[in-house]
Amino acid sequence: MADRSFLDWPFLDDGHRAWARELADWVERGLPALPTPDEHDLDAVYAACGALVRALGKAGLLRACVPAAYGGLREQVDVRSLALGRETLARAGALADFAFAMQGLGSVPVSLFGNEAQKAALLPGVCRGELIAAFALSEPDAGSDVAAMQATARRDGDGWVLDGTKTWISNAGGLADRYVIFARSEGLDRGPGNRDPKGISAFLVDAGTPGLDASERIPVISPHPLGVLKMSGCRIGADRLVGQPGQGFAIAMGTLDLFRTTVGAAALGFARRALDEATARARNRQMFGQRLADFQLTQVQLGRMCTEIDAAALMVYRSAWTRDVLQRRVTREASMAKMYATEAAQQVIDAAVQLHGGLGVVSGQPVERLYRDVRALRIYEGATEVLQLVVGAQHLREAAA
Ligand SMILES: Cc1cc2nc3c(=O)[nH]c(=O)nc-3n(C[C@H](O)[C@H](O)[C@H](O)COP(=O)(O)OP(=O)(O)OC[C@H]3O[C@@H](n4cnc5c(N)ncnc54)[C@H](O)[C@@H]3O)c2cc1C
Secondary structure (H helix, E strand, O other), X not given: OOOOHHHHOOOOOHHHHHXXXXXXXXXXXXXXXXXXXXXXXXXXXXXXXXXXXXXXXHOOHHHHHOOHHHOOOOOOOOHHHHHHHHHHHHHHOHHHHHHHHHHHXXXXXXXXXXXXXXXXXXXXXXXXXXXXXXXXXXXXXXXXXHHHOOOEEEEEOOEEEEEEEEEEEEOOOOOOOEEEEEEEOOOHHHOOOOOOHHHEEEEEEEOOOOOEEOOOEOOOOOOOOEEEEEEEEEEEEHHHEEOOOOOHHHHHHHHHHHHHHHHXXXXXXXXXXXXXXXXXXXXXXXXXXXXXXXXXXXXXXXXXXXXXXXXXXXXXXXXXXXXXXXXXXXXXXXXXXXXXXXXXXXXXXXXXXHHHHHHHHXXXXXXXXXXXXXXXXXXXXXXXXXXXXXXXXHHHHHHHO
16 A cells, blocks of 8 residues: 555644544545445436535535634635545546546635635535535636636626636536636626736626526546536626635735645645555566566666655645644645645656556546546646746746845
């Protein structure tokens, strides 16, 4: 079995170690009872994801996604608990990680910036797995370039009217009950070319709201409920504004600051599973009169994989600890952790496929699945290139100061 010694690292406390045992126990006893859908059968993917959210909620594992006042694990949403959750679940199955992570990503904007009524209406249901959450930021022409957002929120009487299209939205396509939607509300008179980040606001919107069409699904390379959100004269009340008008960009970036580290943790879970699979294969496969594991070239490969995994884990838990304990903004640390862990996981998984030979590309083999599961992580919540730019620019600002 793979190394669990990272649980003794000083980044974690006894509460985290108890949480890790709770997660591991559920992965062993609860997860195998749930369906594992084929990614081509979208109805099955959506049904399985809904079942996973309910099961995680019933088992109490979504407590990591909300603050203690709403049923959560700790006073504030704790990045280390989320990271342990994602790492443990991803190691067992990508959809379990996804179901867990989205309850956090879709509700943290409200935990961090919402008012009391919004928190009370959303967070207990999210924690119990009874309300499914989603985070709608990206658009067809505004992915990496978030400030190019075109969706609008026009004031109308005592409420707002939303128009525009969001795409690549996890849990859209019929699963989410609530969406946090970002749209341009201020400076509308400056036209669609307006790129002022201070013009963006965030809104908490019910899935059934007239004018909101979330029916279109996007099939992707691994089981992942993903869809398009179309808003056409979608009227919502003034009470749906999260935070202040114009605070949406800060809300989105504050949420991503917290979640990017956990994307690194999910990648780490995939990489650890790939190492487990590669180690077992190398120990059992006979060739040229000895085991694959007996070749020095194999040992070099495994040595590289172990080192990449430890380096990624150090970055992930350093970033999580910095945010939780030092309570600092971790734009730099989280960007590093996400880019390093996702790129490292891709290499580790590729090496695991190679060590399996032909078996590594057979559909349904764990390493073949991992090869597909890890790919999107290098793109969403900040592509590697964007994160390199973030770290490099911050470094230059600090050097100039
Ligand atoms: C599986 C999946 C789930 C997702 N879930 C959500 C979700 O729940 N909510 C949501 O809002 N969005 C979601 N997204 C969207 C995701 O965040 C975007 O795909 C991502 O931000 C990239 O945007 P884009 O796809 O428009 O690519 P583009 O912005 O077109 O970027 C394409 C590529 O250009 C490169 N690039 C970008 N900027 C630069 C630069 N300055 N210099 C050089 N190269 C650059 C990068 O390599 C990048 O990958 C999801 C995406 C995927 C794949």
